[in-house]
Amino acid sequence: MELSVEYIRIAAYLGAGISVGLGAITTGIGSGIIAGEGALGVMRQPKANDQLFRTMLIGQAAAQTAGIFALVISMLLIYGGFDITEGGWYRAAALLAAGLAMGIGAFGPSLGAGYSGGEACKSVARMPKHGNAIMGNMLIGQALSQTSAIFALVVALLLLYSVPNQPIGLSVGKILLKSISLIGAGMAIGLGTIGPGAGIGYVAGKANDMMGKFPKERSKIMRTMFLGAAVSESTAIYSLVVAFLLIFAV
Amino acid sequence: MDNITLAQGIVKAAALLGAGMCMGMGALGPGVGEGFVAGKACEGIARSPENASLITRTMLVGQAVSESTGIYSLVIALLLIFST
Numbered sequence: 556m557e558l559s560v561e562y563i564r565i566a567a568y569l570g571a572g573i574s575v576g577l578g579a580i581t582t583g584i585g586s587g588i589i590a591g592e593g594a595l596g597v598m599r600q601p602k603a604n605d606q607l608f609r610t611m612l613i614g615q616a617a618a619q620t621a622g623i624f625a626l627v628i629s630m631l632l633i634y635g636g637f638d639i640t641e642g643g644w645y646r647a648a649a650l651l652a653a654g655l656a657m658g659i660g661a662f663g664p665s666l667g668a669g670y671s672g673g674e675a676c677k678s679v680a681r682m683p684k685h686g687n688a689i690m691g692n693m694l695i696g697q698a699l700s701q702t703s704a705i706f707a708l709v710v711a712l713l714l715l716y717s718v719p720n721q722p723i724g725l726s727v728g729k730i731l732l733k734s735i736s737l738i739g740a741g742m743a744i745g746l747g748t749i750g751p752g753a754g755i756g757y758v759a760g761k762a763n764d765m766m767g768k769f770p771k772e773r774s775k776i777m778r779t780m781f782l783g784a785a786v787s788e789s790t791a792i793y794s795l796v797v798a799f800l801l802i803f804a805v
Numbered sequence: 806m807d808n809i810t811l812a813q814g815i816v817k818a819a820a821l822l823g824a825g826m827c828m829g830m831g832a833l834g835p836g837v838g839e840g841f842v843a844g845k846a847c848e849g850i851a852r853s854p855e856n857a858s859l860i861t862r863t864m865l866v867g868q869a870v871s872e873s874t875g876i877y878s879l880v881i882a883l884l885l886i887f888s889t
Contacts, residue, residue: 726808726809726814728814729809729814731818732809734818735818735821736821736822738825739823739824739825740825742825742826744829747836750833750835750836750837752836753837754838754841755840758840762844764848765847765850765851765852768851779847779860779861779864782843782865783840783842783843786839786843787835789872790832790875793879794828796879797879797883798825798828
């Protein structure tokens with residue numbers, strides 16, 4: 556099949572839609588959880604209004620990170636100047652795969668950051684005196700759960716800018732093989748970040764919750780949180796390795 | 806293997822897409838499960854800090870066991886990439 560610039564555009568626009576469309580789902584849910592818990596907290600503890608409002612806004616901003624990554628990738632796909640036929644079918648597949656990677660990859664991390672922020676708001680309402688310690692822990696937990704979104708962003712950017720051009724005179728079989736392998740790389744890192752992102756978010760949420768109930772055990776809770784989050788992250792790293800292999804070693 | 810037939814290309818492409826899906830979906834369960842273990846461990850340590858080392862040990866053993874399915878996915882993905 557002869558490649559024309561239309562095919563590249565089809566891939567880029569589809570990728571852009573998938574990226575921000577899927578990425579927005581849990582970003583919205585996560586921010587909503589935080590706002591809901593914030594509102595409940597104000598009901599319970601109207602005096603801590605200011606502190607709760609601050610925690611809620613900062614938590615929501617951090618939970619939006621993955622959604623913003625998805626927006627950046629889809630802007631790059633639309634306006635990044637990819638409508639040239641130079642890269643061949645490899646380029647078309649890579650553009651679609653970048654959208655898939657970032658769109659699906661935003662799922663877990665934003666859900667996790669949302670849960671973490673929600674529990675933090677609940678905790679601040681329970682113990683306004685320790686509000687700053689809880690907010691610090693919330694931000695650390697959200698940053699930990701966003702690491703897998705950053706893996707997805709790295710793979711999406713590599714797919715946009717580092718995929719080699721298709722050499723001339725290849726058989727159809729070889730072209731198909733490499734193109735599908737690029738899409739597989741996007742799926743590997745996209746799906747692979749859902750579990751770790753959501754899991755680390757759960758750890759951070761529980762840590763925030765317990766910090767509000769037992770503020771004296773702060774250092775022990777944080778240590779367990781870091782240890783548990785690091786172990787949960789391992790599967791995201793396996794996915795990253797498989798995605799790199801599919802992009803560069805096939 | 807620059808000039809393979811279409812059929813060979815489709816077979817290998819299916820294996821590679823399968824590898825990506827395998828690792829991606831295989832990472833879902835262990836990630837959520839390990840996170841759940843660690844979350845409950847945080848709760849337990851906060852409630853009874855004197856048992857911290859016992860709880861940490863249980864957490865790590867539990868996470869290692871739930872990690873195993875992630876490692877199975879990694880093995881299958883590597884097999885699909887390199888030995889088909």
